[in-house]
Amino acid sequence: MNQDIHVVVEHLRGQVADITYVALAAARGLAAGSGGSLAAVLLGHNDEGLAGDLGADRVLYIDDPALADFNPEHYAGALTELISADPPRCVLFGDTSMGAETAGILSARLDLPLVSRCRSVDTANGALSFVSQICGGKILVEGALPEPVSLVTMVPGHYQPEEGRGAVAPEVIQTSISPRVAGRVTFNAYLEPAVGDIDISSVSVLVAVGRGIANEDNVEMAEELAEALGGAVCGSRPVVDQGWLPTTRMVGKSGKRVKPDVYLALGISGAPEHVEGMSGSELTIAVNTDVGAPIFDVAQYGSDVDLLDLLPVLIEQVQAAKEG
Amino acid sequence: MNIVVPVKLVPDLVEDLEIDESGITLDTSWLRLILNEVDEHALEQALLLKEAHGGTASVISLDGEGVDDVLFSSAAKGVDHLIKLTGLEFGDDLNNHAVARLYGAIVERLEPELVLIGVQAHNDLDGSLGPLLAEYVGMPYVGYVSGITVTDGKCRVLKEYPGGLIAEMDVVLPAVLGVQAAEAPPRYVAISRIRQAMKTVSLDEQAAADPDSGGGPTIDSMFKPETGERATMIAGDEEEVAAKIVDLLGELGKV
Ligand SMILES: Cc1cc2nc3c(=O)[nH]c(=O)nc-3n(C[C@H](O)[C@H](O)[C@H](O)COP(=O)(O)OP(=O)(O)OC[C@H]3O[C@@H](n4cnc5c(N)ncnc54)[C@H](O)[C@@H]3O)c2cc1C
Numbered sequence: 001m002n003q004d005i006h007v008v009v010e011h012l013r014g015q016v017a018d019i020t021y022v023a024l025a026a027a028r029g030l031a032a033g034s035g036g037s038l039a040a041v042l043l044g045h046n047d048e049g050l051a052g053d054l055g056a057d058r059v060l061y062i063d064d065p066a067l068a069d070f071n072p073e074h075y076a077g078a079l080t081e082l083i084s085a086d087p088p089r090c091v092l093f094g095d096t097s098m099g100a101e102t103a104g105i106l107s108a109r110l111d112l113p114l115v116s117r118c119r120s121v122d123t124a125n126g127a128l129s130f131v132s133q134i135c136g137g138k139i140l141v142e143g144a145l146p147e148p149v150s151l152v153t154m155v156p157g158h159y160q161p162e163e164g165r166g167a168v169a170p171e172v173i174q175t176s177i178s179p180r181v182a183g184r185v186t187f188n189a190y191l192e193p194a195v196g197d198i199d200i201s202s203v204s205v206l207v208a209v210g211r212g213i214a215n216e217d218n219v220e221m222a223e224e225l226a227e228a229l230g231g232a233v234c235g236s237r238p239v240v241d242q243g244w245l246p247t248t249r250m251v252g253k254s255g256k257r258v259k260p261d262v263y264l265a266l267g268i269s270g271a272p273e274h275v276e277g278m279s280g281s282e283l284t285i286a287v288n289t290d291v292g293a294p295i296f297d298v299a300q301y302g303s304d305v306d307l308l309d310l311l312p313v314l315i316e317q318v319q320a321a322k323e324g
Numbered sequence: 325m326n327i328v329v330p331v332k333l334v335p336d337l338v339e340d341l342e343i344d345e346s347g348i349t350l351d352t353s354w355l356r357l358i359l360n361e362v363d364e365h366a367l368e369q370a371l372l373l374k375e376a377h378g379g380t381a382s383v384i385s386l387d388g389e390g391v392d393d394v395l396f397s398s399a400a401k402g403v404d405h406l407i408k409l410t411g412l413e414f415g416d417d418l419n420n421h422a423v424a425r426l427y428g429a430i431v432e433r434l435e436p437e438l439v440l441i442g443v444q445a446h447n448d449l450d451g452s453l454g455p456l457l458a459e460y461v462g463m464p465y466v467g468y469v470s471g472i473t474v475t476d477g478k479c480r481v482l483k484e485y486p487g488g489l490i491a492e493m494d495v496v497l498p499a500v501l502g503v504q505a506a507e508a509p510p511r512y513v514a515i516s517r518i519r520q521a522m523k524t525v526s527l528d529e530q531a532a533a534d535p536d537s538g539g540g541p542t543i544d545s546m547f548k549p550e551t552g553e554r555a556t557m558i559a560g561d562e563e564e565v566a567a568k569i570v571d572l573l574g575e576l577g578k579v
Pocket residue numbers: 209210211212213235236237238239250251252253254255256266267268269270271272273274277287288289290293305306307308361362443444504
């Protein structure tokens with residue numbers, strides 16, 4: 001048992017995810033409070049090069065062919081050995097496709113408490129605490145990070161990734177751990193996102209539609225507006241899951257991150273998973289009949305008119321303004 | 325192919341959420357619970373696989389307001405076996421570790437080939453149910469899944485990463501998969517068919533064991549976030565709102 005803080009590095013095809021730097025920024029404060037050191041835990045194969053800008057005191061590197069691509073069984077297997085051999089005070093993950101399941105498996109397997117959806121962590125008088133964000137960001141929960149060992153998954157929003165980058169390359173310590181491979185889960189291949197469609201992350205005016213658009217036919221109105229503005233249509237996850245827009249047009253945690261000059265959010269509630277993908281927009285205008293919708297916390301301008309009433313009028317006025 | 329879908333009911337976020345006097349839990353007196361959205365996808369995926377391969381689909385739920393409706397509507401959609409754990413309700417102080425242990429005990433008795441579960445729920449504070457459950461019953465887990473094909477005791481899954489990238493993985497059965505999206509949008513079912521199910525299908529009520537919440541944090545306080553600056557609301561009807569939006573776009577040279 002020691003007071004160190006570990007951050008499990010998330011990387012995909014040669015690139016470290018931003019959430020890892022967010023977790024490193026959070027972990028830096030925790031390590032100062034616990035009196036331990038901060039270690040980034042890098043699992044991979046021939047991936048040592050990814051260690052360079054991790055803002056940690058040292059990097060514990062586990063190299064094995066079975067870790068070449070993410071595999072929940074292999075990640076959990078390797079981390080089980082690492083944590084059991086010398087349990088740190090906390091292990092941080094991203095609350096993501098990789099981190100959430102790895103942390104969950106480890107919590108049940110090693111009987112270690114898990115705190116998910118942490119937005120920030122804090123230390124006061126050596127006591128480590130968390131603030132988690134639940135219910136679509138409508139509720140915050142505060143508590144102590146259980147002793148002696150806690151697993152934590154982080155959501156973005158509170159720390160800037162830049163804070164988690166280091167100016168000097170940390171020392172890399174190669175561990176002798178290799179994951180015990182049970183062979184129940186095998187990684188085969190990556191399937192690339194469809195190409196040929198426009199790239200919404202490079203469009204300057206986005207007309208974004210959410211479930212409030214109500215049906216596929218109404219999406220055409222949004223297309224018409226986007227065309228009049230020289231922009232493109234994108235949407236929230238439910239609209240894509242309904243098949244009303246292709247996956248390439250999805251904005252958010254599982255979709256694209258966009259930073260347009262104008263983001264017109266129509267019938268989108270503003271769930272954290274959506275906001276994650278669009279909070280960098282220059283100007284956000286939201287239209288939502290629910291004045292309490294969280295999207296109005298992100299938008300600079302808003303209206304609670306019915307979007308289906310607004311769209312035809314707006315199309316007309318935009319076209320008139322262009323001609324005039 | 326026998327498939328089990330353990331579900332979770334969560335507060336409807338359309339409603340205002342209030343924190344009760346204790347300051348550490350939601351006020352449940354007005355709380356409306358709905359089926360976790362991704363559980364609907366897990367259920368739909370189970371029905372699609374059942375239609376393709378035969379077998380049975382079972383749903384497991386704790387008790388609580390609205391649970392019977394959820395169970396009967398899943399029966400109307402094609403689920404064969406409705407299991408309700410009685411004596412404990414959603415909204416009681418049960419964390420996911422406790423629910424995963426309770427559901428795990430049932431899963432072990434049912435011995436399914438596949439457990440499909442929503443990849444997360446918006447009120448998860450101690451991780452999501454899927455990986456915990458998988459580990460408790462000794463099955464492999466893969467989450468963020470949006471496609472499942474089953475052949476010869478093995479399934480091939482599509483796991484989502486950000487930006488639309490997908491990893492194809494093979495998973496040996498039995499397994500627990502955390503579903504992000506079904507291959508088709510969740511089907512609708514007419515109220516009349518739900519009423520029909522209420523008359524013809526019976527709930528398999530099983531008394532829940534004593535819950536064990538070990539593995540989650542203790543909550544010291546619960547509060548609403550301080551809202552920063554809210555959007556400036558544009559007054560007027562759609563004509564006026566449209567005019568203001570055109571002005572804003574004009575200032576940025578977009579019209
Ligand atoms: C692991 C995971 C990853 C996810 N990734 C993403 C992601 O990448 N992107 C994403 O968007 N979501 C993602 N989600 C889903 C996310 O949690 C929300 O469910 C989703 O963003 C909600 O979409 P919405 O705002 O369109 O729908 P809702 O939340 O249903 O909101 C619809 C809104 O429309 C308003 N409305 C209805 N009718 C009208 C009308 N006529 N006029 C004006 N307003 C109207 C309503 O008031 C409501 O606020 C993810 C979820 C999970 C579990």
